Amino acid sequence: MVNLTINGKKISVPEGTTIMEAASKNGIQIPRLCYLPNIHEVGSCRICVVEVEGAKTLQASCIAKVAEGMVVTTNSPRVRKARKILYQLIISDHAKDCLGCARSQSCELQQLGKTLGVESQYFEGKPQKQHLDKSLAITKDSSKCILCRRCVTICNEIQGVGVINPQNRGFATVIEPAAELPLDSVNCSMCGQCTVVCPVNALKETDGIEQVWDALGNKSKRVVVLTAPAVRVAIAEEFGCEAGTVATGKLVSALRALGFDDVFDTNWAADLTIVEEGTEFLGRIKAALKGGKAVLPMITSCSPGWIKYIEHTFPAQLAHLSTCKSPHMMFGALAKSYYAEKINTAPEDIFVVSVMPCTAKKFEINRPEMQNGGLPNVDAVITTRELAAMINEAGIDFMNLEDSEFDAPLGFSTGAADIFGLTGGVMEAALRTVYELVTGRELPFPNLHVSPLIGLDMVKEASFKIENPLEEYKFLDGLEIRVAVTSGLKGAKQLLRQIEEGLSPYHFIEVMGCPGGCITGGGQPRSTDPDVRVKRMKGLLKEDEGKRIRKSHENPFIISLYEEFLGHPNGSKSHELLHTHYTPRGIYNEYLTKTVGV
Amino acid sequence: MGEKIVKYPDSLTEEERHKYEQIANIIDLYRDKEGNLIQILHLAQQVYGYMPIELQRFIAEQLDKSLSEVSGVVTFYSFFSTKPRGKHTLRVCLGTACYVRGGKKLVEHLQKVLNVELGGTTEDRRFTFEVARCIGACGLAPTIMIDDEVYKQVTIQKLDAILAKYAN
Ligand code: SF4
Ligand code: SF4
Ligand code: SF4
Ligand code: FES
Numbered sequence: 110m111v112n113l114t115i116n117g118k119k120i121s122v123p124e125g126t127t128i129m130e131a132a133s134k135n136g137i138q139i140p141r142l143c144y145l146p147n148i149h150e151v152g153s154c155r156i157c158v159v160e161v162e163g164a165k166t167l168q169a170s171c172i173a174k175v176a177e178g179m180v181v182t183t184n185s186p187r188v189r190k191a192r193k194i195l196y197q198l199i200i201s202d203h204a205k206d207c208l209g210c211a212r213s214q215s216c217e218l219q220q221l222g223k224t225l226g227v228e229s230q231y232f233e234g235k236p237q238k239q240h241l242d243k244s245l246a247i248t249k250d251s252s253k254c255i256l257c258r259r260c261v262t263i264c265n266e267i268q269g270v271g272v273i274n275p276q277n278r279g280f281a282t283v284i285e286p287a288a289e290l291p292l293d294s295v296n297c298s299m300c301g302q303c304t305v306v307c308p309v310n311a312l313k314e315t316d317g318i319e320q321v322w323d324a325l326g327n328k329s330k331r332v333v334v335l336t337a338p339a340v341r342v343a344i345a346e347e348f349g350c351e352a353g354t355v356a357t358g359k360l361v362s363a364l365r366a367l368g369f370d371d372v373f374d375t376n377w378a379a380d381l382t383i384v385e386e387g388t389e390f391l392g393r394i395k396a397a398l399k400g401g402k403a404v405l406p407m408i409t410s411c412s413p414g415w416i417k418y419i420e421h422t423f424p425a426q427l428a429h430l431s432t433c434k435s436p437h438m439m440f441g442a443l444a445k446s447y448y449a450e451k452i453n454t455a456p457e458d459i460f461v462v463s464v465m466p467c468t469a470k471k472f473e474i475n476r477p478e479m480q481n482g483g484l485p486n487v488d489a490v491i492t493t494r495e496l497a498a499m500i501n502e503a504g505i506d507f508m509n510l511e512d513s514e515f516d517a518p519l520g521f522s523t524g525a526a527d528i529f530g531l532t533g534g535v536m537e538a539a540l541r542t543v544y545e546l547v548t549g550r551e552l553p554f555p556n557l558h559v560s561p562l563i564g565l566d567m568v569k570e571a572s573f574k575i576e577n578p579l580e581e582y583k584f585l586d587g588l589e590i591r592v593a594v595t596s597g598l599k600g601a602k603q604l605l606r607q608i609e610e611g612l613s614p615y616h617f618i619e620v621m622g623c624p625g626g627c628i629t630g631g632g633q634p635r636s637t638d639p640d641v642r643v644k645r646m647k648g649l650l651k652e653d654e655g656k657r658i659r660k661s662h663e664n665p666f667i668i669s670l671y672e673e674f675l676g677h678p679n680g681s682k683s684h685e686l687l688h689t690h691y692t693p694r695g696i697y698n699e700y701l702t703k704t705v706g707v
Numbered sequence: 708m709g710e711k712i713v714k715y716p717d718s719l720t721e722e723e724r725h726k727y728e729q730i731a732n733i734i735d736l737y738r739d740k741e742g743n744l745i746q747i748l749h750l751a752q753q754v755y756g757y758m759p760i761e762l763q764r765f766i767a768e769q770l771d772k773s774l775s776e777v778s779g780v781v782t783f784y785s786f787f788s789t790k791p792r793g794k795h796t797l798r799v800c801l802g803t804a805c806y807v808r809g810g811k812k813l814v815e816h817l818q819k820v821l822n823v824e825l826g827g828t829t830e831d832r833r834f835t836f837e838v839a840r841c842i843g844a845c846g847l848a849p850t851i852m853i854d855d856e857v858y859k860q861v862t863i864q865k866l867d868a869i870l871a872k873y874a875n
Contacts, residue, residue, distance in 0.1 A: 287760065
């Protein structure tokens with residue numbers, strides 16, 4: 110332990126603690142701007158400076174470590190003055206149109222001004238040049254950027270993509286791709302992780318709200334909404350609740366109150382995805398064991414940020430991807446065929462809106478592969494954050510809504526679908542189904558959880574032996590199935606390198622583009638709470654465990670879907686509607702016929 | 708990891724290809740050194756003369772770095788240039804003394820005869836035309852610099868003779 114004094118108070122903390130942590134553990138808050146625990150800890154803004162006795166200069170408390178006998182003052186006149194000046198410099202060239210800014214009231218810069226007690230502006234700087242880059246999923250407005258570099262850290266260090274970096278120097282510095290190319294033309298995965306950490310309105314999702322209001326106002330459209338698993342454990346945070354609060358019932362009521370004609374659940378399609386993907390996996394294993402051609406490991410394909418990433422970074426490995434569309438795309442294809450028939454409505458009169466924790470889905474719905482009969486499978490995507498904004502705009506008192514249930518038939522789901530929103534969840538859901546199909550017995554793990562695959566580590570793996578399979582799966586007897594799970598693109602790179610070198614020991618890999626899975630997707634509520642992932646994870650596990658049915662293939666509405674419409678899994682109708690192919694892009698889009706960028 | 712396969716951009720002239728090969732060797736030499744990027748870029752610019760985006764891309768690929776990181780470094784340091792530079796750097800002092808005592812005229816004249824704007828490089832890549840910082844020779848204004856050579860009390864008449872010295 111190290112003994113020191115902060116603001117006259119004697120304290121003792123473990124070695125290696127930063128001054129900021131030491132202070133906060135003892136009830137002293139130090140103002141900060143760029144610091145984000147576990148994500149951005151490099152001290153670029155210096156707002157957190159404190160006075161350390163004996164040190165000539167003020168110290169950035171988010172990086173300076175405690176030392177024995179240190180005497181720290183966090184709020185001396187010198188410190189307060191320095192912070193104010195730093196703040197004034199930051200805002201001197203900021204486009205300060207708070208009244209017309211979407212981040213007003215949820216802006217860390219605005220909040221900091223209040224904390225520091227800043228009342229007037231000392232420096233009149235020229236506002237930074239306005240450069241609005243509106244890609245299909247991400248909108249970047251450099252006139253709002255305060256160069257805190259959180260996005261740079263997340264894109265380079267955590268996601269390992271490295272699309273954006275500071276370019277130029279001094280007042281000309283901008284956070285941009287090389288040659289200031291637009292995001293749509295470079296290898297951005299559209300994961301949106303940068304939009305979650307941006308403290309101001311410089312990075313956000315590209316607006317989908319207008320389109321949805323228009324559809325809701327159009328009397329000739331039947332507007333169908335579906336919501337992803339991760340939304341239900343996060344949306345309540347936007348209304349002041351603790352992270353991980355499960356608010357499924359209120360969410361459904363809010364969507365109804367907004368005027369959607371059908372309130373369905375992406376989970377229903379997640380169950381369907383498991384049946385399709387599980388069947389595809391068994392097909393590949395069978396082909397491989399019988400000496401045929403089969404590409405293994407098979408890799409999941411439900412995360413569109415991951416898909417765009419692999420198309421850019423490993424264009425030669427696309428055959429490893431499952432051909433399954435992501436659940437909401439499967440849903441859209443069926444809403445405009447199976448469901449349209451059921452309700453006797455022309456597919457072109459159905460407007461499908463997905464509420465997603467994800468920004469990359471905004472890109473995905475624009476892919477030419479994601480159409481059937483000339484109609485896009487899904488018409489609009491809004492993020493969890495955008496849905497909260499719509500609920501506020503409509504004057505709905507979310508926290509006081511009664512709970513209600515999803516509509517049938519595309520609203521019923523099993524527990525396996527809930528965990529789709531969580532790293533390891535798709536794999537676990539698939540194994541629950543595959544194992545039982547093959548052996549006729551339940552997956553032999555306590556409470557159906559494949560424990561090594563649960564948790565937030567970057568790469569996780571598990572293996573188990575197939576024993577005593579059913580007659581038709583005799584060829585699998587004794588096979589040790591090896592699976593791996595990763596979330597975040599850095600982990601994906603690691604597993605793909607292994608595949609490239611021919612060293613991958615796995616049969617099946619799950620990849621989610623965002624660290625932790627969809628629970629911390631690029632469209633989720635922003636939070637500076639480092640435990641937010643754990644809390645949302647627990648929320649989803651609770652949802653799963655509370656379900657009556659917890660295995661996708663037992664979903665009665667999926668069984669009837671096959672009976673009434675699709676025939677059998679991986680059949681010709683499935684292939685037409687539910688499966689897709691991928692586009693080699695290359696880091697510089699060099700494999701696209703129409704080359705964009707450099 | 709095995710040897711990195713060197714992939715050169717398509718459509719390089721023989722001379723360019725030769726330079727790229729040299730740069731590939733530089734990269735090979737410095738690949739495993741900590742903080743190597745600036746050094747490699749520096750040497751690459753010496754070989755190539757400037758840092759076009761294609762060359763940045765080549766270096767990024769060889770080092771397994773992202774292009775935006777490399778271009779971030781190139782655009783940060785003023786000694787890197789993304790446009791081709793002339794064989795010689797011609798700088799006119801625009802300190803107040805030089806400016807009023809003929810510097811302005813020199814700039815206008817040079818723009819005409821060299822057919823290039825300040826900051827640009829002549830068609831034949833002979834000169835890159837820039838502004839010089841005051842070199843403290845205000846008493847002998849106007850001054851110009853070509854590479855490391857300082858010329859004082861330059862007139863338009865003298866200028867043509869000076870330029871002729873750099874004809875090849
Ligand atoms: S980003 Fe924040 S400080 Fe800037 S205009 Fe918007 S609300 Fe105001
Ligand atoms: S969306 Fe993802 S890949 Fe694109 S710039 Fe942001 S963090 Fe990087
Ligand atoms: S875009 Fe946002 S996160 Fe990135 S440097 Fe600017 S203010 Fe910070
Ligand atoms: S919060 Fe410490 S340097 Fe930004």
